[in-house]
Amino acid sequence: MAEMLSVAMSGLMAAQQGLLTTGHNISNAGTPGFSRQSVIVASTPATAGANIVGSGVSVTGIARSYDEFASAQVFSAQARGSYFSAYASQLGQLNNMLGDPEAGLSPALQTFFEAVQQVAANPASIPGRQALISSGQSLVSRFRDMSQSMDNLQKGVNAALSNTVSTINSQTRELAQLNLRISEARGTGAPVPGDLLDQFDQLVADLNNQIGVERLQQPDGTTSIYIGNGQALVVGSRSMDLQAVPDRADYARQTLALTLPGGGLQRIQESSVTGGGIGGLLAFRTQALDTAQSELGRIAIGVAQTVNEQHALGQRMDGNLGGDFFTLPSAQVFANRYPANTGTLSVKAETSPGESGLLTTSDYRLSFSSGQYSLTRLSDQVVVGSGSSLPLSADGFALTAVSGTPSNGDSFLIRPVRSGAGTIGMAISLAQDVALAAPLRTQRPTTNTGTGVLQAGVVSSVDNLASFPVTLTYSTAQSGMTGLPTGTVVTVTPKGGSPVSYTIDAATAPSFPWVSGATVSFNGYSTEMSGSPANSDTFIIERNNGGVGDNRNAAALARLAISRTLANGTASFQEAYGGLVTDIGNRSRAAEVSRTAAESTLEQAQAARDAVSGVNLDEEATNLLRYQQNYQAAGKLIEVAGKLFDTLLATAR
Amino acid sequence: MRISTSMIYAGGGARIQKATADLLKTQQQVASGKRETDPVSAGRILQILQSESLNMQYQKNQDTADNSLRMMDVTLGALSQTLQDVRETVLQGVNASLSATDRQIIAGKLRSQLDALIALGNTRDSSGAFVFSGFKSSTQPFSGDSNTSVSYEGDSGQIAIQISPEGETPISFSGQEVFMDIPAVGGGKQSVFATVSTLATQIEAGGANLADSISDSLGNLDAGLDNIIAVRARAGSYLNMVEASRGLSENGHIENQKILSVLQDVDYAEALSVMAKQQTVLDAAQKSLIKIMSLSLFNKL
Numbered sequence: 001m002a003e004m005l006s007v008a009m010s011g012l013m014a015a016q017q018g019l020l021t022t023g024h025n026i027s028n029a030g031t032p033g034f035s036r037q038s039v040i041v042a043s044t045p046a047t048a049g050a051n052i053v054g055s056g057v058s059v060t061g062i063a064r065s066y067d068e069f070a071s072a073q074v075f076s077a078q079a080r081g082s083y084f085s086a087y088a089s090q091l092g093q094l095n096n097m098l099g100d101p102e103a104g105l106s107p108a109l110q111t112f113f114e115a116v117q118q119v120a121a122n123p124a125s126i127p128g129r130q131a132l133i134s135s136g137q138s139l140v141s142r143f144r145d146m147s148q149s150m151d152n153l154q155k156g157v158n159a160a161l162s163n164t165v166s167t168i169n170s171q172t173r174e175l176a177q178l179n180l181r182i183s184e185a186r187g188t189g190a191p192v193p194g195d196l197l198d199q200f201d202q203l204v205a206d207l208n209n210q211i212g213v214e215r216l217q218q219p220d221g222t223t224s225i226y227i228g229n230g231q232a233l234v235v236g237s238r239s240m241d242l243q244a245v246p247d248r249a250d251y252a253r254q255t256l257a258l259t260l261p262g263g264g265l266q267r268i269q270e271s272s273v274t275g276g277g278i279g280g281l282l283a284f285r286t287q288a289l290d291t292a293q294s295e296l297g298r299i300a301i302g303v304a305q306t307v308n309e310q311h312a313l314g315q316r317m318d319g320n321l322g323g324d325f326f327t328l329p330s331a332q333v334f335a336n337r338y339p340a341n342t343g344t345l346s347v348k349a350e351t352s353p354g355e356s357g358l359l360t361t362s363d364y365r366l367s368f369s370s371g372q373y374s375l376t377r378l379s380d381q382v383v384v385g386s387g388s389s390l391p392l393s394a395d396g397f398a399l400t401a402v403s404g405t406p407s408n409g410d411s412f413l414i415r416p417v418r419s420g421a422g423t424i425g426m427a428i429s430l431a432q433d434v435a436l437a438a439p440l441r442t443q444r445p446t447t448n449t450g451t452g453v454l455q456a457g458v459v460s461s462v463d464n465l466a467s468f469p470v471t472l473t474y475s476t477a478q479s480g481m482t483g484l485p486t487g488t489v490v491t492v493t494p495k496g497g498s499p500v501s502y503t504i505d506a507a508t509a510p511s512f513p514w515v516s517g518a519t520v521s522f523n524g525y526s527t528e529m530s531g532s533p534a535n536s537d538t539f540i541i542e543r544n545n546g547g548v549g550d551n552r553n554a555a556a557l558a559r560l561a562i563s564r565t566l567a568n569g570t571a572s573f574q575e576a577y578g579g580l581v582t583d584i585g586n587r588s589r590a591a592e593v594s595r596t597a598a599e600s601t602l603e604q605a606q607a608a609r610d611a612v613s614g615v616n617l618d619e620e621a622t623n624l625l626r627y628q629q630n631y632q633a634a635g636k637l638i639e640v641a642g643k644l645f646d647t648l649l650a651t652a653r
Numbered sequence: 654m655r656i657s658t659s660m661i662y663a664g665g666g667a668r669i670q671k672a673t674a675d676l677l678k679t680q681q682q683v684a685s686g687k688r689e690t691d692p693v694s695a696g697r698i699l700q701i702l703q704s705e706s707l708n709m710q711y712q713k714n715q716d717t718a719d720n721s722l723r724m725m726d727v728t729l730g731a732l733s734q735t736l737q738d739v740r741e742t743v744l745q746g747v748n749a750s751l752s753a754t755d756r757q758i759i760a761g762k763l764r765s766q767l768d769a770l771i772a773l774g775n776t777r778d779s780s781g782a783f784v785f786s787g788f789k790s791s792t793q794p795f796s797g798d799s800n801t802s803v804s805y806e807g808d809s810g811q812i813a814i815q816i817s818p819e820g821e822t823p824i825s826f827s828g829q830e831v832f833m834d835i836p837a838v839g840g841g842k843q844s845v846f847a848t849v850s851t852l853a854t855q856i857e858a859g860g861a862n863l864a865d866s867i868s869d870s871l872g873n874l875d876a877g878l879d880n881i882i883a884v885r886a887r888a889g890s891y892l893n894m895v896e897a898s899r900g901l902s903e904n905g906h907i908e909n910q911k912i913l914s915v916l917q918d919v920d921y922a923e924a925l926s927v928m929a930k931q932q933t934v935l936d937a938a939q940k941s942l943i944k945i946m947s948l949s950l951f952n953k954l
Binding site for chain 2 (some may be wrong): 579614619
């Protein structure tokens with residue numbers, strides 16, 4: 001009897017556990033990361049000596065339906081998914097800004113050069129000149145606005161880094177706490193509650209959304225969490241905080257570091273952070289945003305320098321030479337702060353005159369050690385300059401010392417183009433100061449009897465402008481043009497032929513030949529000869545006083561729209577910008593594709609995990625019925641046992 | 654294989670979201686008329702917009718060149734006419750039977766024709782710039798009148814503008830070229846004004862062999878006329894260049910617009926049928942999810 005009761009009780013208990021567990025499953029059907037639990041029952045064998053009939057059932061444990069491999073797949077899919085989600089959405093913003101046919105750089109560039117063409121058709125028109133200055137101002141504003149937007153994206157990445165870091169830290173601290181509880185639970189000898197392990201896994205999944213991590217199971221039941229190159233975030237019950245710290249040189253740029261147990265800081269290599277939102281943000285910043293900002297800056301510097309250089313070759317309405325049209329953008333130099341430079345050297349970087357076409361989009365590092373300066377291009381780690389003193393120049397820019405002296409080990413971060421678009425400005429505000437005429441013209445006196453003609457000419461340098469006016473006289477005796485002073489180098493290039501140089505000596509070689517159809521150049525001036533002059537015919541090359549209707553410099557400025565002046569002569573301004581738009585567009589498109597693929601992979605991994613660990617309400621409903629019946633049956637057994645006892649008692653009376 | 658209840662809901666929800674997103678994207682394209690461009694097309698579109706901008710500029714320049722050259726032609730025509738009138742007046746004055754008074758009247762007529770020539774030389778365009786001053790468009794080219802000698806204050810510059818990517822065309826002729834550098838009979842150069850002035854003086858003076866003594870000056874006058882004809886011919890050839898460029902620009906524009914349309918315009922027939930399909934997909938996804946959600950063992954217990 002007693003045995004029957006205890007057997008029935010054990011059945012009742014087991015059914016009850018089953019019902020409770022099923023109820024637990026049902027309640028947690030929607031809990032993220034929950035692993036389905038089931039009772040493990042085993043029959044209690046017969047006690048020694050008594051009957052061979054067993055003595056009921058006992059619950060030996062609650063099983064957690066869990067597949068380590070499936071979970072690992074979900075974690076890594078999560079890390080990838082969040083990575084591409086962050087990467088693609090940031091890239092999408094950048095792509096929209098750059099590629100917008102109205103808000104991008106293209107329309108502003110077009111409007112500017114359209115205004116140049118307008119004024120070339122009527123250079124004396126003050127309203128036309130004013131319109132040119134306005135469109136120059138618009139171009140400057142557009143560059144600055146785009147630079148500002150990109151700066152905002154940079155600030156956004158910095159802010160997101162800080163926020164994510166605090167989220168990660170609170171997650172790792174919780175993980176450490178859970179590790180403690182898990183190891184304590186282990187210590188008591190009892191099985192670790194599945195819910196505890198589920199909580200741990202769910203935190204790891206959330207952590208993977210922020211930053212890709214690796215797990216390592218330890219023998220004591222705890223799990224260690226690692227990032228990047230094996231740096232530990234959680235070991236046992238201890239967690240290490242991440243920090244957002246300023247870059248070694250650019251103090252406004254945030255990067256990651258790990259707080260070491262001893263209290264020090266270990267900087268984390270950004271390239272080793274893969275996965276999670278942070279990985280996506282860092283990849284966006286290094287691969288897309290920095291490059292885009294540098295390329296836009298390079299275009300701004302190219303526009304400013306080439307326009308300025310052509311403008312300086314022209315003549316204003318008052319007859320003076322044109323100065324700068326735009327203010328040349330400035331380059332960034334950062335002295336190392338972490339660790340700080342011990343020397344007092346301060347360095348300046350500037351685009352070298354005429355060399356904006358040689359600029360690259362890379363950053364550079366200037367370091368000083370053992371008495372030698374070394375300039376390294378960071379995109380490919382090639383040393384592009386070295387020497388024992390400044391100035392040093394390479395790739396279109398020059399570094400000069402402003403003040404102070406360096407110490408061994410000092411280092412500087414140089415960014416020749418990054419701030420280009422943000423620092424371009426207008427140098428002209430008065431309509432009369434736009435230099436649209438050329439400073440020299442050719443006069444042919446009425447007294448000439450021959451048919452020789454010299455075109456008005458092109459000015460390519462104003463360094464020797466003081467040597468004009470020049471009177472050239474055709475001399476049949478000398479079979480050429482005389483009148484240039486000794487030492488002048490004259491180049492005559494026949495049509496379709498190669499240039500020939502003549503050095504003038506007033507005594508021995510005073511002339512250069514007149515070749516119809518050929519171009520002749522000297523002292524920065526070149527023109528075309530045609531027809532044939534008679535003996536003693538003269539041509540006067542003089543300053544273009546009063547030449548307000550002359551549009552030669554305006555035409556030259558207009559031609560800059562299509563000249564290939566950037567990237568070593570391979571791209572015009574629009575082509576360079578178009579290349580940037582296509583590049584970012586391609587990256588954005590690839591990121592979107594990867595994002596969709598990662599989302600789909602995540603879904604599949606979750607389905608695989610849920611096939612093992614998920615709760616299906618229909619299944620639980622069936623279990624409810626089953627355990628209910630078990631319970632009823634066991635209860636019935638108790639009733640029968642009771643009835644038997646009553647029968648026994650009734651017999652004994 | 655077990656499908657967890659949460660997967661059913663999550664999966665179904667995700668499917669509906671995707672179908673909605675696809676439908677919205679298509680709707681956006683239909684409403685804006687612009688299809689979704691891939692990065693290479695986006696770059697190409699920027700290229701074409703740039704080409705259109707340049708084209709438009711060239712077309713504006715072609716119009717300016719056309720206006721300037723036509724106006725120049727009209728002015729040269731008037732010049733030609735005036736010189737013809739001078740010739741006729743001179744021939745009238747050569748008549749031996751004229752009295753001194755008559756010859757004075759004729760000389761006076763010549764001098765007023767000279768004033769007309771000076772006025773033509775000082776022609777301004779619609780923006781007030783002098784057309785015969787070379788580069789010095791704010792400086793009046795010819796000073797003096799029929800009683801003094803006329804000098805040239807301009808320069809020999811010729812203004813040109815860009816009418817196509819390859820070519821500039823001149824749109825002006827300097828006063829030096831049109832009026833001053835006329836080859837004179839017997840060598841050297843003489844200006845048109847000097848010639849007419851000389852003719853007036855000679856006719857006024859009269860003399861025995863008037864026809865002979867003015868023959869040189871008459872030759873100079875003819876040289877002046879021939880020069881103007883030559884300049885007009887050159888203006889005509891520049892106008893032809895402008896016309897040719899105009900044709901090219903027009904064709905370029907049409908081609909660009911065609912390519913732009915292919916690259917960025919929505920094909921409405923295709924888009925609307927895609928949209929209809931996507932609506933069906935969304936509808937089916939929603940209905941099927943409702944059906945699945947209503948299937949539960951708990952409903953049967």
